[in-house]
Amino acid sequence: xxxxxxxxxxxxxxxxxxxxxxxxxxxxxxxxxxxxxxxxxxxxxxxxxxxxxxxxxxxxxxxxxxxxxxxxxxxxxxxxxxxxxxxxxxxxxxxxxxxxxxxxxxxxxxxxxxxxxxxxxxxxxxxxxxxxxxxxxxxxxxxxxxxxxxxxxxxxxxxxxxxxxxxxxxxxxxxxxxxxxxxxxxxxxxxxxxxxxxxxxxxxxxxxxxxxxxxxxxxxxxxxxxxxxxxxxxxxxxxxxxxxxxxxxxxxxxxxxxxxxxxxxxxxxxxxxxxxxxxxxxxxxxxxxxxxxxxxxxxxxxxxxxxxxxxxxxxxxxxxxxxxxx
Amino acid sequence: xxxxxxxxxxxxxxxxxxxxxxxxxxxxxxxxxxxxxxxxxxxxxxxxxxxxxxxxxxxxxxxxxxxxxxxxxxxxxxxxxxxxxxxxxxxxxxxxxxxxxxxxxxxxxxxxxxxxxxxxxxxxxxxxxxxxxxxxxxxxxxxxxxxxxxxxxxxxxxxxxxxxxxxxxxxxxxxxxxxxxxxxxxxxxxxxxxxxxxxxxxxxxxxxxxxxxxxxxxxxxxxxxxxxxxxxxxxxxxxxxxxxxxxxxxxxxxxxxxxxxxxxxxxxxxxxxxxxxxxxxxxxxxxxxxxxxxxxxxxxxxxxxxxxxxxxxxxxxxxxxxxxxx
DNA sequence: TTTCATTACTATACCATGAAATTAAAAATG
DNA sequence: CATTTTTAATTTCATGGTATAGTAATGAAA
Numbered sequence: 001x002x003x004x005x006x007x008x009x010x011x012x013x014x015x016x017x018x019x020x021x022x023x024x025x026x027x028x029x030x031x032x033x034x035x036x037x038x039x040x041x042x043x044x045x046x047x048x049x050x051x052x053x054x055x056x057x058x059x060x061x062x063x064x065x066x067x068x069x070x071x072x073x074x075x076x077x078x079x080x081x082x083x084x085x086x087x088x089x090x091x092x093x094x095x096x097x098x099x100x101x102x103x104x105x106x107x108x109x110x111x112x113x114x115x116x117x118x119x120x121x122x123x124x125x126x127x128x129x130x131x132x133x134x135x136x137x138x139x140x141x142x143x144x145x146x147x148x149x150x151x152x153x154x155x156x157x158x159x160x161x162x163x164x165x166x167x168x169x170x171x172x173x174x175x176x177x178x179x180x181x182x183x184x185x186x187x188x189x190x191x192x193x194x195x196x197x198x199x200x201x202x203x204x205x206x207x208x209x210x211x212x213x214x215x216x217x218x219x220x221x222x223x224x225x226x227x228x229x230x231x232x233x234x235x236x237x238x239x240x241x242x243x244x245x246x247x248x249x250x251x252x253x254x255x256x257x258x259x260x261x262x263x264x265x266x267x268x269x270x271x272x273x274x275x276x277x278x279x280x281x282x283x284x285x286x287x288x289x290x291x292x293x294x295x296x297x298x299x300x301x302x303x304x305x306x307x308x309x310x311x312x313x314x315x316x317x318x319x320x321x322x323x324x325x326x
Numbered sequence: 327x328x329x330x331x332x333x334x335x336x337x338x339x340x341x342x343x344x345x346x347x348x349x350x351x352x353x354x355x356x357x358x359x360x361x362x363x364x365x366x367x368x369x370x371x372x373x374x375x376x377x378x379x380x381x382x383x384x385x386x387x388x389x390x391x392x393x394x395x396x397x398x399x400x401x402x403x404x405x406x407x408x409x410x411x412x413x414x415x416x417x418x419x420x421x422x423x424x425x426x427x428x429x430x431x432x433x434x435x436x437x438x439x440x441x442x443x444x445x446x447x448x449x450x451x452x453x454x455x456x457x458x459x460x461x462x463x464x465x466x467x468x469x470x471x472x473x474x475x476x477x478x479x480x481x482x483x484x485x486x487x488x489x490x491x492x493x494x495x496x497x498x499x500x501x502x503x504x505x506x507x508x509x510x511x512x513x514x515x516x517x518x519x520x521x522x523x524x525x526x527x528x529x530x531x532x533x534x535x536x537x538x539x540x541x542x543x544x545x546x547x548x549x550x551x552x553x554x555x556x557x558x559x560x561x562x563x564x565x566x567x568x569x570x571x572x573x574x575x576x577x578x579x580x581x582x583x584x585x586x587x588x589x590x591x592x593x594x595x596x597x598x599x600x601x602x603x604x605x606x607x608x609x610x611x612x613x614x615x616x617x618x619x620x621x622x623x624x625x626x627x628x629x630x631x632x633x634x635x636x637x638x639x640x641x642x643x644x645x646x647x648x649x650x651x652x
Numbered sequence: 653t654t655t656c657a658t659t660a661c662t663a664t665a666c667c668a669t670g671a672a673a674t675t676a677a678a679a680a681t682g
Numbered sequence: 683c684a685t686t687t688t689t690a691a692t693t694t695c696a697t698g699g700t701a702t703a704g705t706a707a708t709g710a711a712a
Contacts, residue, residue, distance in 0.1 A: 005667080014692070014693055015668075022668095024670085026691090029691060029692090048380070048667050050441055054376045054667080054700090055667075056669065070401055078404070082422045091421075092419065093420075110417065113373060114375045114376065252608075275601065278574050278575075279605055329699060340660055341700080343658090346702090350701095355658060374700070376698090380665095380668090380700075380701095381702085
């Protein structure tokens with residue numbers, strides 16, 4: 001590959017001049033500019049980003065750590081984060097952690113080693129001290145223990161509450177929350193709390209709770225947990241799930257067991273990925289503003305890289321989308 | 327961040343020694359090794375990958391260009407390519423082209439500029455000359471014009487043929503192919519040819535053809551094309567689609583219009599992503615070995631980086647998975 | 653004393669950046 | 683008009699963190 005030097009030589013100037021033309025807005029005479037342009041054309045020059053990063057002590061990479069890339073929610077998140085990155089001239093380094101805390105750490109190290117502009121973590125393993133040490137800006141999709149870290153999140157409590165209100169309004173009396181693998185984490189807890197609050201407000205008992213496993217998340221098959229619902233809580237008439245895939249699983253189960261939806265059972269999913277509308281029975285679900293979330297996260301990083309102030313926490317509202325399962 | 331120099335200083339050796347220990351298999355005495363290890367620990371040293379890449383003239387990045395990250399097929403592809411990369415110690419640079427040939431070029435340039443080990447293109451824009459110039463190994467998921475480029479693909483003709491055989495065997499007489507946005511591309515053509523061959527073998531007329539648009543692909547909503555099917559070919563009794571999302575669209579349409587599946591109409595999808603089993607009506611579909619494909623692509627790159635020979639073309643068989651739509 | 657293993661030293665390369673210095677040309681001054 | 687000042691355009695030089703080749707030095711074992 002042609003280097004700056006080659007271009008400079010061909011254009012009859014020094015490397016600095018070429019570099020200046022490319023990077024700084026200091027004037028370069030039009031003639032030299034033309035000569036350099038021509039030389040670059042002829043040689044098919046493209047700067048070595050490695051050298052750039054080294055010299056500048058930072059790259060234009062943005063690291064993204066997600067637990068899965070297959071899962072629809074994260075697939076959309078990835079999609080939008082890529083788009084947002086690209087629109088800011090950044091490149092996306094994608095890391096799939098499989099929810100493995102160890103891997104998360106390793107990936108994080110690797111990203112820091114690659115001098116990324118910032119790291120976005122979509123699943124924030126609990127004890128993550130390394131972060132505070134490094135000074136690479138980081139954004140998290142979860143309320144971090146460390147208040148220094150910017151955070152973009154949606155209003156999970158509201159989501160649970162909306163779902164509860166909706167189902168109760170439709171006549172449900174026995175609610176159940178089918179929680180994701182992250183049952184003990186805050187996201188799940190907040191949603192549950194929202195749901196529970198709605199129950200309390202209407203004088204209903206606490207919602208029941210079933211926790212799916214991580215394996216089910218990976219396999220995108222929640223059959224085991226879904227059937228537990230009906231074994232353990234036969235009189236349930238409203239199910240709220242942690243994601244749309246689970247909701248689809250419930251719908252499928254009911255179809256096989258001739259439980260009519262929405263008459264006998266109402267189902268509210270979560271995320272509102274395109275999948276929610278694609279199931280043969282379109283899901284009522286809580287819509288998460290994934291694109292806004294993604295944009296916000298990327299912007300946090302860009303701003304911090306520019307030395308601008310960054311809001312510590314941003315809370316995005318969610319909304320309920322009514323379709324056919326309620 | 328601590329640098330090699332810092333580590334060397336602390337361990338009382340020269341950078342060369344530390345570097346040697348990290349990179350070459352030349353012997354370093356156990357004591358020095360221990361001292362260096364300790365120093366690295368204490369300083370939390372992690373090598374600057376930028377500097378490494380620069381010095382070595384290559385990085386351990388693998389670039390992946392896909393038209394979309396949301397689309398289920400590509401989401402799974404991404405997932406598996408990430409996994410395969412990681413297992414070889416490589417990092418994944420994800421690029422979403424939106425099927426824009428211009429963007430594809432730009433991304434490709436960018437990747438070359440980042441000295442990636444290789445590029446995997448999941449949608450291979452036609453006239454892509456830049457490739458031949460650069461010598462970064464590249465793998466494509468499509469039969470390339472350029473025979474130099476390794477290529478991993480599945481047997482699309484077989485896929486079409488299987489679908490045809492299956493539907494004809496189930497009694498269909500009027501087949502239709504709902505083609506993806508890439509109707510004019512080879513993939514789609516080969517599938518159609520396979521389907522047509524099956525028809526011919528059974529003395530049926532050529533299958534009808536409807537082409538979806540790129541916009542529909544992006545929106546993951548094929549309503550417009552789906553309804554065209556029934557307007558233009560009211561007597562169709564078997565639909566073969568280019569992906570599972572389309573098939574789900576057909577199923578949904580039929581559900582709304584009380585066309586019973588599989589009695590009146592049979593549907594065969596393509597890809598067999600997890601989505602195929604998740605729809606409320608599980609799809610009969612052509613299974614693509616996405617994981618194997620991904621692994622193969624990554625291995626091609628690794629091998630070429632090691633200077634080993636790489637098979638030019640690898641053709642993977644597909645198989646039909648029968649579920650409830652036929 | 654020779655031999656060998658280990659480590660140090662030195663220099664150079666990778667490619668680009670950026671601060672400071674230089675040159676050349678244009679403008680202002682007496 | 684000669685001289686100084688200003689400005690624009692470009693160059694020189696040092697720098698970033700690591701890799702690597704070649705050579706010298708050290709110390710211990712043969």
